[in-house]
Structure formats: structure tokens, C-alpha cells
Amino acid sequence: MSTLVAAAPGVFWRETKAEFLKAARMPMFAIPTVLLPVGFYTLFAVGMGRGDHSTVTQMLATFGVYAVMGPALFGFGANVASERESGQLELKRLSPMPTGAHIVGKLMATMAFSAIAIALIYAVAAMVGVKLSATQWALMASTQITAVIPFALIGLGVGYRMGSKSAVAIVNVLFLGMAVMGGLWIPLALMPEAIQTIAWVLPSYHLGELALMAVGRSEIAYFWLHAGPLALLSLAAAVFAWTGQQRHAA
Numbered sequence: 001m002s003t004l005v006a007a008a009p010g011v012f013w014r015e016t017k018a019e020f021l022k023a024a025r026m027p028m029f030a031i032p033t034v035l036l037p038v039g040f041y042t043l044f045a046v047g048m049g050r051g052d053h054s055t056v057t058q059m060l061a062t063f064g065v066y067a068v069m070g071p072a073l074f075g076f077g078a079n080v081a082s083e084r085e086s087g088q089l090e091l092k093r094l095s096p097m098p099t100g101a102h103i104v105g106k107l108m109a110t111m112a113f114s115a116i117a118i119a120l121i122y123a124v125a126a127m128v129g130v131k132l133s134a135t136q137w138a139l140m141a142s143t144q145i146t147a148v149i150p151f152a153l154i155g156l157g158v159g160y161r162m163g164s165k166s167a168v169a170i171v172n173v174l175f176l177g178m179a180v181m182g183g184l185w186i187p188l189a190l191m192p193e194a195i196q197t198i199a200w201v202l203p204s205y206h207l208g209e210l211a212l213m214a215v216g217r218s219e220i221a222y223f224w225l226h227a228g229p230l231a232l233l234s235l236a237a238a239v240f241a242w243t244g245q246q247r248h249a250a
Contacts, residue, residue: 003122007217011097015105029074033113033119037067038120044185046128053129055082060125061211062184064144065204067121068114069179070194071168072151073171075110080159081167107174111148113214118144118213141216150203153237160244203237 023029034064043060083089092102109229118141132140179185182204183196188196198206206226212218 008023009227010184012103012108015097015101016108016112017105017111019105023071023075023109023113025078029079031115033070033074033118034120036085037063037070037117038124040066040185041121042124046124047069051152052096056125056130057215057219058187060121060130061140061210061215061217064120064140065147065182065207066179066184067117068144068147069151069175069204071110071113071117072148073155073175074159074168075106075113075157076155077162077171078155078164078176080156080218081162082164085164107148107152110143110152114145114148121250140211143211143214147207147211149202150207150234150237153234153241154203157237157240157244160241160247166209178202181205182208184208200229201233203230203233206233208236 041059041063045056045063061219080089089102122141155171158174162170168223179183181191182188182202183191184204185200188199188205191199206229209218209222209226210230213220213223
């Protein structure tokens with residue numbers, strides 16, 4: 001037992017490395033999740049903003065949240081469903097590795113891909129003249145990286161319940177739906193009232209608002225108005241993921 005505990009850090013590191021390399025060798029995962037967000041940001045914010053730094057800065061905050069959604073939803077939703085169908089999850093569950101090492105490794109790899117996607121968006125923003133203080137950059141980056149967690153939990157719940165083909169379809173709907181209705185592409189104020197109401201039950205909306213607060217584009221006084229619902233939605237996502245895991249383990 002003591003030997004297993006001593007070896008645990010190495011196991012977590014190897015799982016993280018294996019998950020990162022596996023994803024990096026899959027162009028259908030790596031290219032869309034890393035390059036599409038910066039492409040969309042360049043098109044929407046830079047192309048349509050036409051030098052308007054206010055618009056470019058606002059979309060930098062929301063598109064950073066969008067950038068982490070892809071790796072989290074697809075990395076956990078589609079990949080976990082595929083691993084479950086192929087028997088890889090069962091093999092890992094029966095192995096002597098520490099409990100949760102596979103999930104932690106996948107989460108760390110997802111955060112690494114998200115960080116790369118965000119860094120590319122930041123580079124474009126800096127090139128077009130976005131100026132933020134070091135504190136604002138740090139707060140925005142930490143908010144966006146933390147955004148991986150609720151989306152990963154949602155993806156995990158889908159992956160444990162659905163077949164690989166169904167999971168891909170559902171994750172695509174969730175990915176695009178939460179991006180659009182969460183106000184990450186277009187400000188929510190320009191959306192129909194029905195979508196503005198739906199947004200309150202979407203983690204993408206609250207995370208986008210928190211990222212906007214980090215760059216001074218939204219009132220910090222409304223912090224708990226978004227942090228509170230986000231915490232509840234994350235808890236619901238955790239329950240969704242846990243019950244899916246229990247269903248798989250049964």
C-alpha cells in the first residue's frame with residue numbers, strides 16, 4: 001500500500017502526459033479545439049470590430065470561455081464515450097492505479113489544450129492593441145481556465161451515458177448551443193428575451209460575465225449574481241457526472 005501511495009504522483013503525471021499526447025495525435029480533436037476559437041475571434045472581434053478596442057476587449061473575455069468549452073466537452077464527452085465502448089475505462093478501473101488518476105490526467109491535459117487556445121487568442125488581441133493590466137490578464141486567464149471544470153463535468157456525464165456517435169452529436173449541440181445562447185459570440189442584450197432567460201441556466205453565460213468583470217467590461221457588484229448560480233450549476237454537473245460514473249461502474 002505504501003509503495004502505491006509513493007508511486008501515485010508519477011502515475012498522475014504519466015496519465016496526464018498520455019492523455020495530452022493522445023489528443024495531440026488526433027487532428028480531428030486538436031485542430032478544431034485549438035485553432036477554431038482563435039479563427040472565430042479574429043473574424044468576429046478583429047474583423048467586425050474594425051479597430052474598436054472596446055469590442056475587441058469584450059470579445060476577448062467571452063471568446064476565452066468559448067475556447068475552453070471545446071477541449072472540455074469533446075475531451076470528456078466524446079472521448080470518454082469512446083473509451084467506455086472500447087473497454088479502456090473498464091481496464092483502467094480494474095488496474096492498480098490510484099482512484100481518479102485517469103480523470104485527473106484527462107482534466108490536466110484538457111487544461112493544457114485550453115491554455116494553448118487561450119494563449120493564441122491573447123496573442124491576436126495583443127497584436128491589435130488590446131491593453132490590460134497584469135492583474136486583469138491574470139484574473140481573466142484564471143477565470144477562463146477554471147471554466148474547464150463545469151464543462152468537463154457535463155461532458156463526463158454525457159460520456160458515461162451515451163455511445164460514441166451519440167455523444168459526439170450531443171456534445172456538438174451543447175457546444176454550439178451554450179456558446180450562442182450564453183452570449184459568448186453575440187452580446188446577450190441583442191438576443192431575444194427567451195434566450196436571455198435561458199442563459200441564466202447556462203454556465204457559459206455566467207463564466208462569460210465573470211470574465212468580463214475581470215477586464216472591467218461588467219460591474220463587479222454583480223459578482224455573486226453570477227458566481228452563485230455558477231456554483232449551483234457546477235454542483236448539478238458534478239452530480240450528473242457522478243451518477244453517470246456509478247451507472248457505468250454498476
